[in-house]
Amino acid sequence: MLLIAIGVTPETALAEASGLEVDNGVVVDEYLRTTDPSIFAAGDASCIRRAGMERPLRLECWKNAEDQGDIVAKNMLGIKTAYQTVPWMWSDQFDKVVQAAGLPSPDQTIALRPLGMGALVAFHYDAPGMLAAVSGYGPIGLVAKAVRIGSVMLQRGISPTPEAVRAASDLRELIQARQEHARSSDFSIAVGYGASQRPTS
Numbered sequence: 452m453l454l455i456a457i458g459v460t461p462e463t464a465l466a467e468a469s470g471l472e473v474d475n476g477v478v479v480d481e482y483l484r485t486t487d488p489s490i491f492a493a494g495d496a497s498c499i500r501r502a503g504m505e506r507p508l509r510l511e512c513w514k515n516a517e518d519q520g521d522i523v524a525k526n527m528l529g530i531k532t533a534y535q536t537v538p539w540m541w542s543d544q545f546d547k548v549v550q551a552a553g554l555p556s557p558d559q560t561i562a563l564r565p566l567g568m569g570a571l572v573a574f575h576y577d578a579p580g581m582l583a584a585v586s587g588y589g590p591i592g593l594v595a596k597a598v599r600i601g602s603v604m605l606q607r608g609i610s611p612t613p614e615a616v617r618a619a620s621d622l623r624e625l626i627q628a629r630q631e632h633a634r635s636s637d638f639s640i641a642v643g644y645g646a647s648q649r650p651t652s
């Protein structure tokens with residue numbers, strides 16, 4: 452398979468003309484407020500920046516646009532809601548699918564687990580050895596189930612060891628054994644965007 456990712460450029464002309472801060476997208480805080488607190492931004496064009504983050508976060512996928520739209524609507528209605536969603540994306544490639552939960556990155560180490568029928572799931576670990584993302588490739592049913600379980604782990608702050616990922620007879624066991632490497636359930640902190648706030652356990 453040859454994969455070419457050319458990226459996209461956010462359309463920020465209107466935001467710039469309105470005097471909003473723009474830096475690789477329309478800059479928003481964790482409530483998706485722009486630098487004018489009466490204006491919100493969601494989806495591909497929004498770039499979250501907040502104290503404690505190691506780097507700004509701008510995502511280009513359908514589910515993120517939906518999740519952030521939901522959060523913006525709540526905040527506009529006065530239901531104060533911070534962005535703490537575990538990112539999730541998919542791409543269908545003929546009869547196969549690529550899915551990822553969390554934020555995979557080339558500097559992470561990976562534990563691979565075959566799922567059968569040519570499907571694979573990868574658990575991605577950051578430098579301190581904490582689970583940062585789960586991705587998969589193969590027939591949709593097998594991959595979707597494994598990545599969904601990984602997403603629940605990330606949301607709940609469960610970080611199974613690579614050995615446990617390879618050895619488990621069923622990945623759901625690893626959610627039940629959640630005492631293992633438990634950590635903050637605030638995903639935006641747990642994935643390393645607030646390393647200074649990361650719990651030491």
Ligand SMILES: Cc1cc2nc3c(=O)[nH]c(=O)nc-3n(C[C@H](O)[C@H](O)[C@H](O)COP(=O)(O)OP(=O)(O)OC[C@H]3O[C@@H](n4cnc5c(N)ncnc54)[C@H](O)[C@@H]3O)c2cc1C
Nearest residue numbers: 462465493494495496510511512513514516540541542543
């Ligand atoms: C070829 C392609 C394939 C993709 N495949 C996948 C995939 O497999 N999985 C996945 O998760 N995501 C995929 N995506 C990404 C996904 O489509 C986007 O993440 C999603 O559409 C973002 O939604 P959005 O509402 O933020 O932005 P958009 O869908 O881009 O909507 C923004 C809208 O604002 C309009 N607009 C911009 N400026 C102005 C203005 N000044 N005034 C009025 N209107 C304006 C634009 O015309 C556009 O209609 C794909 C994208 C592309 C291009």
